[in-house]
Amino acid sequence: MSAKRLIDIDGLSLDLIETILERAVALSQGAEPFAQTHTVANVFFEPSTRTRVSFEMAATRLGLRVINLDGERSSITKGESVLDTLKTLHAMGVELAVLRHEQTGICHELMDELPPGLGLINAGDGCGHHPTQALLDAATLIAQGVDLPTAKVVICGDLRHSRVARSNVALLTRLGVGEIGLAGPEALMPAMGSDFEGIKRFEDLDSALANADVVMMLRVQKERMDAAHGGLDWADYHQHWGLTAERLAKAKPDCWVMHPGPMNRGVELSADVADGPRSLILTQVRMSVFTRMAIFEALLS
Amino acid sequence: MSAKRLIDIDGLSLDLIETILERAVALSQGAEPFAQTHTVANVFFEPSTRTRVSFEMAATRLGLRVINLDGERSSITKGESVLDTLKTLHAMGVELAVLRHEQTGICHELMDELPPGLGLINAGDGCGHHPTQALLDAATLIAQGVDLPTAKVVICGDLRHSRVARSNVALLTRLGVGEIGLAGPEALMPAMGSDFEGIKRFEDLDSALANADVVMMLRVQKERMDAAHGGLDWADYHQHWGLTAERLAKAKPDCWVMHPGPMNRGVELSADVADGPRSLILTQVRMSVFTRMAIFEALLS
Amino acid sequence: MSAKRLIDIDGLSLDLIETILERAVALSQGAEPFAQTHTVANVFFEPSTRTRVSFEMAATRLGLRVINLDGERSSITKGESVLDTLKTLHAMGVELAVLRHEQTGICHELMDELPPGLGLINAGDGCGHHPTQALLDAATLIAQGVDLPTAKVVICGDLRHSRVARSNVALLTRLGVGEIGLAGPEALMPAMGSDFEGIKRFEDLDSALANADVVMMLRVQKERMDAAHGGLDWADYHQHWGLTAERLAKAKPDCWVMHPGPMNRGVELSADVADGPRSLILTQVRMSVFTRMAIFEALLS
Numbered sequence: 023m024s025a026k027r028l029i030d031i032d033g034l035s036l037d038l039i040e041t042i043l044e045r046a047v048a049l050s051q052g053a054e055p056f057a058q059t060h061t062v063a064n065v066f067f068e069p070s071t072r073t074r075v076s077f078e079m080a081a082t083r084l085g086l087r088v089i090n091l092d093g094e095r096s097s098i099t100k101g102e103s104v105l106d107t108l109k110t111l112h113a114m115g116v117e118l119a120v121l122r123h124e125q126t127g128i129c130h131e132l133m134d135e136l137p138p139g140l141g142l143i144n145a146g147d148g149c150g151h152h153p154t155q156a157l158l159d160a161a162t163l164i165a166q167g168v169d170l171p172t173a174k175v176v177i178c179g180d181l182r183h184s185r186v187a188r189s190n191v192a193l194l195t196r197l198g199v200g201e202i203g204l205a206g207p208e209a210l211m212p213a214m215g216s217d218f219e220g221i222k223r224f225e226d227l228d229s230a231l232a233n234a235d236v237v238m239m240l241r242v243q244k245e246r247m248d249a250a251h252g253g254l255d256w257a258d259y260h261q262h263w264g265l266t267a268e269r270l271a272k273a274k275p276d277c278w279v280m281h282p283g284p285m286n287r288g289v290e291l292s293a294d295v296a297d298g299p300r301s302l303i304l305t306q307v308r309m310s311v312f313t314r315m316a317i318f319e320a321l322l323s
Numbered sequence: 324m325s326a327k328r329l330i331d332i333d334g335l336s337l338d339l340i341e342t343i344l345e346r347a348v349a350l351s352q353g354a355e356p357f358a359q360t361h362t363v364a365n366v367f368f369e370p371s372t373r374t375r376v377s378f379e380m381a382a383t384r385l386g387l388r389v390i391n392l393d394g395e396r397s398s399i400t401k402g403e404s405v406l407d408t409l410k411t412l413h414a415m416g417v418e419l420a421v422l423r424h425e426q427t428g429i430c431h432e433l434m435d436e437l438p439p440g441l442g443l444i445n446a447g448d449g450c451g452h453h454p455t456q457a458l459l460d461a462a463t464l465i466a467q468g469v470d471l472p473t474a475k476v477v478i479c480g481d482l483r484h485s486r487v488a489r490s491n492v493a494l495l496t497r498l499g500v501g502e503i504g505l506a507g508p509e510a511l512m513p514a515m516g517s518d519f520e521g522i523k524r525f526e527d528l529d530s531a532l533a534n535a536d537v538v539m540m541l542r543v544q545k546e547r548m549d550a551a552h553g554g555l556d557w558a559d560y561h562q563h564w565g566l567t568a569e570r571l572a573k574a575k576p577d578c579w580v581m582h583p584g585p586m587n588r589g590v591e592l593s594a595d596v597a598d599g600p601r602s603l604i605l606t607q608v609r610m611s612v613f614t615r616m617a618i619f620e621a622l623l624s
Numbered sequence: 625m626s627a628k629r630l631i632d633i634d635g636l637s638l639d640l641i642e643t644i645l646e647r648a649v650a651l652s653q654g655a656e657p658f659a660q661t662h663t664v665a666n667v668f669f670e671p672s673t674r675t676r677v678s679f680e681m682a683a684t685r686l687g688l689r690v691i692n693l694d695g696e697r698s699s700i701t702k703g704e705s706v707l708d709t710l711k712t713l714h715a716m717g718v719e720l721a722v723l724r725h726e727q728t729g730i731c732h733e734l735m736d737e738l739p740p741g742l743g744l745i746n747a748g749d750g751c752g753h754h755p756t757q758a759l760l761d762a763a764t765l766i767a768q769g770v771d772l773p774t775a776k777v778v779i780c781g782d783l784r785h786s787r788v789a790r791s792n793v794a795l796l797t798r799l800g801v802g803e804i805g806l807a808g809p810e811a812l813m814p815a816m817g818s819d820f821e822g823i824k825r826f827e828d829l830d831s832a833l834a835n836a837d838v839v840m841m842l843r844v845q846k847e848r849m850d851a852a853h854g855g856l857d858w859a860d861y862h863q864h865w866g867l868t869a870e871r872l873a874k875a876k877p878d879c880w881v882m883h884p885g886p887m888n889r890g891v892e893l894s895a896d897v898a899d900g901p902r903s904l905i906l907t908q909v910r911m912s913v914f915t916r917m918a919i920f921e922a923l924l925s
Contacts, residue, residue: 380663584704
């Protein structure tokens with residue numbers, strides 16, 4: 023991996039992972055950011071204000087210059103490939119592009135063709151990867167004092183299409199987490215032979231939760247849930263796969279609850295769990311900025 | 324009222340009102356702004372480039388970091404409540420949110436549930452309040468040398484739905500203005516028992532204007548005018564309720580003309596009045612930046 | 625011409641043109657930009673992320689404050705003329721507006737009515753002018769060491785509707801370029817008696833290219849090509865008017881290839897030419913930022 027590219031978890035050295043995570047925790051505890059005078063561009067072909075604002079806040083706190091480019095509505099792309107768009111931005115002085123795109127695998131495709139001086143961060147590609155989300159989730163757990171080598175982490179929801187799940191499984195595996203468990207509707211479980219090979223699967227949330235230290239709930243997308251359930255409604259999903267206070271009682275008493283946001287309250291999670299004392303959801307949001315600051319520092323130094 | 328919230332005029336102490344108005348006038352005369360290193364977010368669920376740019380200019384001149392969030396197109400809100408969106412922004416480091424929303428009363432509803440450290444400015448809620456517009460209008464009049472305790476102010480237009488009118492009536496009353504008069508089509512006059520209780524009403528603009536020192540014209544929205552007039556056209560509205568040079572002659576010779584913008588030329592106002600020597604419309608725009616600077620200073624200090 | 629207006633090439637003194645071009649080249653070679661504390665607004669009624677980002681990068685590197693205003697979706701313009709919008713921005717503190725608008729001639733119309741203190745840069749008006757594109761193209765050629773007084777420049781494509789072509793012909797003429805040649809489909813050639821009066825025309829690209837030092841390809845817009853060709857497809861356009869390596873061989877061996885972007889690969893240009901050693905396309909993008917920095921410096925000093 024080039025020092026300036028962050029495409030997926032597998033492309034990162036364990037050293038770089040540990041540098042980023044330690045630095046994110048240090049920044050969250052008040053360490054001084056390294057001043058930067060570089061220019062980064064947020065290039066979002068798939069809308070995500072949450073992730074865009076998080077990267078923008080991180081860049082702004084480092085003193086980076088930020089250009090926001092909404093690819094969907096962007097005329098920069100009229101008849102132009104994503105590669106030409108990124109080359110154009112680089113020629114204008116952009117040194118690092120944060121790219122979100124609905125096409126799975128696009129960052130891997132671009133990687134060899136990009137100008138060597140242009141850094142790239144994958145901010146989510148289709149059903150592919152979302153490495154910065156996994157890094158911020160891990161930084162959140164470390165900052166919270168979770169002992170990863172002994173922790174049991176459960177990931178629940180649409181595992182088949184989730185780039186968040188894929189990157190989290192890859193990172194937690196690299197970090198030597200105690201155990202990972204997967205749970206979700208049959209039709210939304212990952213295909214065999216996939217990146218989730220060898221990861222423990224549960225047929226219902228209750229058995230997955232037994233003795234868990236951390237439960238990560240994934241965001242439900244209505245159109246996929248319909249396909250998986252033959253048109254069942256959200257209340258029904260919640261009944262089978264939603265995390266309620268009652269269900270959470272099956273896990274350890276100090277089990278942490280996570281969600282990458284934005285939440286569908288009353289679907290993935292009941293409101294009392296989302297707002298309860300075990301929820302790390304706003305801590306994840308807070309750590310997202312510090313983790314992305316640490317990533318910018320690592321890629322731009 | 325928390326020192327960090329500006330929701331409506333009634334929630335402000337007279338001390339704070341006077342501090343803001345004096346400071347706005349001082350800034351407009353060249354006083355040095357207080358440097359700020361806070362982060363504010365413009366969260367606009369209802370589009371308003373004019374107001375957003377005015378807040379952005381004010382923030383930029385103070386050295387604040389500004390995040391612009393167009394709520395309408397924002398994926399931050401997918402299945403997410405406004406409260407969750409604001410909590411998310413706060414967790415990312417936003418210390419003050421400027422909120423515009425089409426739902427009347429939303430700022431009041433949010434106020435008790437927001438994190439204590441998050442400031443909130445109501446930049447217009449449905450048919451509710453628009454306190455920063457009222458403050459900038461008052462700062463404009465003070466900067467112009469109008470003696471409020473003796474001034475007769477006329478407000479004309481769609482008073483029933485106007486948050487600008489509601490906040491102006493509340494502020495002018497607090498500031499002890501000489502007299503307020505209201506005029507507008509019957510169907511667009513405020514309901515009895517409303518916030519406009521006890522304010523003088525006129526059945527036509529000419530009698531309202533008699534001896535006026537200030538006339539505030541409200542923006543007409545076509546869909547509401549149609550309802551009020553049974554589908555009459557803009558020319559017809561202009562004939563009955565539009566401010567022309569001829570009509571303005573009924574007021575005092577040095578009567579000031581105001582409009583919150585954007586104007587419909589030839590509807591609320593004839594072009595010669597809008598561009599004439601008695602028009603304060605561009606002065607209002609100019610004072611909008613200084614007043615919002617004073618508001619940021621007051622809420623963030 | 626006011627020192628603060630850049631509307632078309634004809635309105636510029638040769639002195640100012642030379643100052644801008646020399647400064648752009650110097651900035652591209654590392655000269656220190658003059659620090660600026662002014663506020664500029666990008667007001668784009670016609671979408672163009674490429675041009676907007678280029679102006680934004682230039683402004684940011686000079687330390688200017690930048691306000692981005694997407695006029696198309698902007699409520700600042702509800703029922704408001706462009707003149708009122710610009711007056712409003714000026715009242716808010718904007719000192720220079722960069723305006724793109726689909727209406728040909730709008731900058732000329734506005735010029736006399738704008739507040740004297742508000743600068744204006746025409747960033748493209750309909751089928752009118754695009755003077756900053758011509759300046760950056762000339763700066764690119766000068767930086768590349770092209771000897772303009774002896775150079776033969778060919779411009780190919782939709783000359784009838786192209787503001788890029790119009791401004792380039794005007795600027796190259798002013799700079800005393802050796803020879804200009806025009807080529808393109810008959811239906812897309814400029815009308816007689818137009819700004820292109822007296823400029824050499826060729827009936828096919830091959831003869832135009834003979835002995836050329838520089839070829840500027842214009843962007844094709846599908847709807848116009850259809851009209852010109854009675855619905856022929858892009859492959860057909862490419863066959864007649866596209867620049868291929870084979871065709872480029874008719875020009876001088878060191879002939880430069882330019883395109884204002886965004887390119888339709890395989891239409892105006894074959895990919896091997898676009899990415900080949902004679903292509904200046906990314907150099908133009910790079911010079912666009914330095915040229916616009918030089919323009920800001922010249923207009924704001």
